[in-house]
Amino acid sequence: MTKNITAQTLSRLPMYHNYLTSLPDEKKNGNISATAIAEALGLNDVQVRKDLASVSRGGRPKVGYAASELLRDISRFLGFDNHDKVIVAGMGNLGKAMLEFNGFANYGFDVLCGFDCDKELVGREVNGKPVYDIGKMTEYCRKNSIKIGMITVPEASAQTVCSEMAKAGIEYILNFSAVHLTAPKGVTVHNENISLILAMLARCSFGE
Amino acid sequence: MTKNITAQTLSRLPMYHNYLTSLPDEKKNGNISATAIAEALGLNDVQVRKDLASVSRGGRPKVGYAASELLRDISRFLGFDNHDKVIVAGMGNLGKAMLEFNGFANYGFDVLCGFDCDKELVGREVNGKPVYDIGKMTEYCRKNSIKIGMITVPEASAQTVCSEMAKAGIEYILNFSAVHLTAPKGVTVHNENISLILAMLARCSFGE
Numbered sequence: 001m002t003k004n005i006t007a008q009t010l011s012r013l014p015m016y017h018n019y020l021t022s023l024p025d026e027k028k029n030g031n032i033s034a035t036a037i038a039e040a041l042g043l044n045d046v047q048v049r050k051d052l053a054s055v056s057r058g059g060r061p062k063v064g065y066a067a068s069e070l071l072r073d074i075s076r077f078l079g080f081d082n083h084d085k086v087i088v089a090g091m092g093n094l095g096k097a098m099l100e101f102n103g104f105a106n107y108g109f110d111v112l113c114g115f116d117c118d119k120e121l122v123g124r125e126v127n128g129k130p131v132y133d134i135g136k137m138t139e140y141c142r143k144n145s146i147k148i149g150m151i152t153v154p155e156a157s158a159q160t161v162c163s164e165m166a167k168a169g170i171e172y173i174l175n176f177s178a179v180h181l182t183a184p185k186g187v188t189v190h191n192e193n194i195s196l197i198l199a200m201l202a203r204c205s206f207g208e
Numbered sequence: 209m210t211k212n213i214t215a216q217t218l219s220r221l222p223m224y225h226n227y228l229t230s231l232p233d234e235k236k237n238g239n240i241s242a243t244a245i246a247e248a249l250g251l252n253d254v255q256v257r258k259d260l261a262s263v264s265r266g267g268r269p270k271v272g273y274a275a276s277e278l279l280r281d282i283s284r285f286l287g288f289d290n291h292d293k294v295i296v297a298g299m300g301n302l303g304k305a306m307l308e309f310n311g312f313a314n315y316g317f318d319v320l321c322g323f324d325c326d327k328e329l330v331g332r333e334v335n336g337k338p339v340y341d342i343g344k345m346t347e348y349c350r351k352n353s354i355k356i357g358m359i360t361v362p363e364a365s366a367q368t369v370c371s372e373m374a375k376a377g378i379e380y381i382l383n384f385s386a387v388h389l390t391a392p393k394g395v396t397v398h399n400e401n402i403s404l405i406l407a408m409l410a411r412c413s414f415g416e
Contacts, residue, residue, distance in 0.1 A: 198382055
């Protein structure tokens with residue numbers, strides 16, 4: 001699924017979603033304008049108009065959007081109705097945090113299980129989700145058609161895990177290890193460097 | 209410290225730093241061109257030239273940079289020589305992961321300690337770093353002139369912790385809780401939404 005919108009637009013969509021969801025029923029069944037949404041959320045209305053136009057074709061001049069239709073379009077765009085299955089490799093504190101974090105479900109992600117090589121951890125559960133032997137990751141991913149993986153293993157094994165994920169049919173990898181990973185064509189890796197985010201925030205006037 | 213470079217340039221600087229550090233001594237004492245660095249790292253040389261010019265004024269046409277001087281400028285720019293003190297509020301798995309992660313030191317950050325309200329955790333150590341009572345955070349920050357804080361507490365208490373950090377003199381806040389935080393003027397908050405990063409990666413052709 002390829003969509004071209006900016007990260008800024010994307011980051012505002014959950015706000016619109018929350019606002020529309022919170023409307024009383026009579027308003028949900030009526031029309032709503034970009035201007036009204038902008039006012040309610042304290043945003044610039046030109047920006048809101050652009051954002052909404054990029055995800056919904058239901059806007060009409062002087063009428064606005066049917067609120068329920070707009071809500072449906074935003075949900076669909078964000079994949080909130082999806083059940084995209086996700087696995088996590090590496091059950092250190094960061095990996096456990098990923099299994100514990102229930103916020104993923106709001107975005108349509110189903111974090112199913114974790115993998116680790118530590119025999120002490122294999123067979124346990126974190127937040128009701130099983131931890132399996134990392135040697136079984138490939139088989140599990142193929143059997144369950146997993147397309148999304150997170151890497152929270154130590155640096156030294158991150159590239160190996162990445163390559164295994166790619167072989168197992170995973171198409172999107174979110175990498176938290178501090179090493180820059182490369183994957184074969186057809187696999188998208190995002191290297192999330194938390195140190196760099198902190199450096200940008202504290203030293204390069206990055207932030208919100 | 210305000211610097212205006214793009215996130216893309218910033219993300220490449222550690223690569224240049226690693227490359228220059230890895231050079232043998234005789235090369236480190238000589239000159240090096242942007243073209244040579246670009247070739248070694250498989251990057252576009254126009255891009256590398258721009259990146260280097262944005263952090264160092266030492267480049268000379270047809271000569272390049274004195275390698276040692278360029279290395280010093282990049283280190284200084286990235287703050288790798290700094291010892292910026294950081295604290296972490298919230299000692300769940302994510303907070304513990306932040307205390308455990310030694311990668312911050314490479315970027316000049318000194319993650320000193322964690323804070324939590326759980327009496328079971330207070331007084332313990334994570335990765336040799338103490339966990340203190342969150343009630344003592346303000347005092348600790350003031351006494352130690354802490355300017356950077358990470359928030360890894362549950363959503364319900366995130367805004368309270370954020371406001372307390374601001375009052376305690378913290379100027380930069382990296383927020384991992386799934387709630388959008390606001391801080392007073394003079395305090396920069398970056399809300400790091402991991403679900404959103406995953407959504408962008410898997411559904412909006414974001415990645416590297």
